Amino acid sequence: DAKTTQPPSMDCAEGRAANLPCNHSTISGNEYVYWYRQIHSQGPQYIIHGLKNNETNEMASLIITEDRKSSTLILPHATLRDTAVYYCIVRVVNTGNQFYFGTGTSLTVIP
Amino acid sequence: GAGVSQSPSNKVTEKGKDVELRCDPISGHTALYWYRQRLGQGLEFLIYFQGNSAPDKSGLPSDRFSAERTGESVSTLTIQRTQQEDSAVYLCASSSDRGRGYTFGSGTRLTVV
Numbered sequence: 001d002a003k004t005t006q007p008p009s010m011d012c013a014e015g016r017a018a019n020l021p022c023n024h025s026t027i028s029g030n031e032y033v034y035w036y037r038q039i040h041s042q043g044p045q046y047i048i049h050g051l052k053n054n055e056t057n058e059m060a061s062l063i064i065t066e067d068r069k070s071s072t073l074i075l076p077h078a079t080l081r082d083t084a085v086y087y088c089i090v091r092v093v094n095t096g097n098q099f100y101f102g103t104g105t106s107l108t109v110i111p
Numbered sequence: 112g113a114g115v116s117q118s119p120s121n122k123v124t125e126k127g128k129d130v131e132l133r134c135d136p137i138s139g140h141t142a143l144y145w146y147r148q149r150l151g152q153g154l155e156f157l158i159y160f161q162g163n164s165a166p167d168k169s170g171l172p173s174d175r176f177s178a179e180r181t182g183e184s185v186s187t188l189t190i191q192r193t194q195q196e197d198s199a200v201y202l203c204a205s206s207s208d209r210g211r212g213y214t215f216g217s218g219t220r221l222t223v224v
Binding site: 030034036042043044045046087099100101102103104 | 144
């Protein structure tokens with residue numbers, strides 16, 4: 001699986017959009033981009049995933065660049081409960097391979 | 112159940128003792144994964160089960176670590192002769208649709224004293 005690069009930490013004002021970047025310059029054509037988050041003392045939680053088209057669900061939006069070498073997770077209206085570590089992972093779907101979790105981005109939402 | 116259940120939620124054990132950690136996956140989920148997370152660090156893959164196939168044990172750190180799963184049911188992670196460096200949160204995840212991702216349990220916090 002391709003490696004990803006994320007900033008170690010970010011702050012965001014409550015109510016504003018949080019934009020979390022991820023670089024995955026070595027991504028392969030059959031690898032998807034996944035985002036998880038881990039709130040303190042809990043297991044990681046699935047947020048969203050995509051291949052090349054932008055995706056949106058009830059939690060977030062995922063913007064993938066045309067060359068697929070980077071992506072951005074957008075939390076449109078950040079709340080204090082969104083404070084967590086956010087992991088960007090690339091992985092081939094329908095393989096037995098595990099998810100490789102890096103160190104992620106620690107997002108702090110500030111009141 | 113509604114989610115992945117792990118037990119115990121906390122375990123304190125003496126160095127050298129054996130421990131068993133249990134994971135109840137979501138009913139019908141064919142894939143089950145164990146991860147370890149040391150304090151302040153990322154997740155380390157330990158082992159993966161998929162149906163009745165041979166498990167992927169490539170992440171197990173030593174022969175003191177083993178895991179079992181019967182079919183698509185409960186899994187047990189066993190750590191023999193525990194060491195202080197085994198102290199961590201052990202997380203279990205299961206999945207039926209690999210495309211969507213995993214559902215994680217809340218983990219077992221293991222402290223070796």
